[in-house]
Amino acid sequence: MTEQTQTETPVSAREAAEPASEPGAGAVPQAAPELPPEAASAEPKKSRKPLLRGIARWTAAVLVCGAVGTGTALGITAMERTDVPGLATESDGRWDYPKLALPALPEGALRPFTDGNEGEIHHADLRKLLLPAPAGATVDPKLDGGWVGLDSPLALMKEKDRGELKQELADSALRHVAARGWTMPDGTTTRIHLLRFASVAFSEDFRDGDFKNELTGEVIKESRLPDGVESAEIDLEAQGADVPYVSVYAYQEQPPYGAEQTRWAYVQAGDTLAVVTQTRKGGALTVPFRQTVTLQAQLLG
Numbered sequence: 001m002t003e004q005t006q007t008e009t010p011v012s013a014r015e016a017a018e019p020a021s022e023p024g025a026g027a028v029p030q031a032a033p034e035l036p037p038e039a040a041s042a043e044p045k046k047s048r049k050p051l052l053r054g055i056a057r058w059t060a061a062v063l064v065c066g067a068v069g070t071g072t073a074l075g076i077t078a079m080e081r082t083d084v085p086g087l088a089t090e091s092d093g094r095w096d097y098p099k100l101a102l103p104a105l106p107e108g109a110l111r112p113f114t115d116g117n118e119g120e121i122h123h124a125d126l127r128k129l130l131l132p133a134p135a136g137a138t139v140d141p142k143l144d145g146g147w148v149g150l151d152s153p154l155a156l157m158k159e160k161d162r163g164e165l166k167q168e169l170a171d172s173a174l175r176h177v178a179a180r181g182w183t184m185p186d187g188t189t190t191r192i193h194l195l196r197f198a199s200v201a202f203s204e205d206f207r208d209g210d211f212k213n214e215l216t217g218e219v220i221k222e223s224r225l226p227d228g229v230e231s232a233e234i235d236l237e238a239q240g241a242d243v244p245y246v247s248v249y250a251y252q253e254q255p256p257y258g259a260e261q262t263r264w265a266y267v268q269a270g271d272t273l274a275v276v277t278q279t280r281k282g283g284a285l286t287v288p289f290r291q292t293v294t295l296q297a298q299l300l301g
Helices: 049-078 159-171 200-214 286-300
Strands: 138-147 174-183 189-197 231-234 247-253 260-269 272-281
Touching: 189 200, 189 286, 200 260, 200 272, 247 286, 260 286, 272 286
Parallel strands: none
Antiparallel strands: 138 174, 174 189, 189 272, 231 247, 247 260, 260 272
8 A cells, every 4th residue: 555545435435436328429410312313304493492491401400409419418427426317326335434544654664565664564553554443333442443462353263272372473473463343233343453563474474374274265164263153265355455565365154154144354464464354143244344354455555
């Protein structure tokens, strides 16, 4: 992600719809029918002036109609899609995130993935790199965008895996963990944890060691899955978030599942690893999950 973050949100999806139609061209007047050769006759020839005047009047009328039609087409094209009756675009499910901006850096510090920052270190305050909650969300008071302990991200994993993961994180030179969580009116609960390691090598090593058996493209079973998830599959579309220098690994729980479905993603960017988790009763929705993952990746890129 460059220094100027582009993101507007929809994140409610807020992208402009395509014009309703292309500008129409003015109608072309029909050519006057070719007259047959005059037959030889002794009778005097009649004047053609009345005929020519009639053709001119009809030609002018056709051109005026064509101009009116063209003006109407240009008018519709210039309008927003939602201004044209019958063409209003319904929401596609994206959330309305606030406008995003990269936080300020300490004096003399460089953004990750820029020349001079070979270690790909995020010098900005980690808490400022957390994706903000969208409009309408109820923020989790325990995950309000501040620092959290190691037990917070571990609580998302199966209990049998927590002890081993905790030791691995302790051995991986983990420096800080920041988190934000919220619940939307439809019941979708989102949790984002940012884990900053001492170097990009530790971040990549933890990612590769913990998730290597999840990158085969096959159904994932008997792995370190989130609590309550028994099998999952890779979400290729969310995993394809196009953010330079950032790796995204996204998954979704396979049916049959219990009352809730879980979707989650690991976003690895230099020295920082983000864990994005969404759950929802009846099924976690595709659009807000992919939107959330992409925006968080952009903030880290």
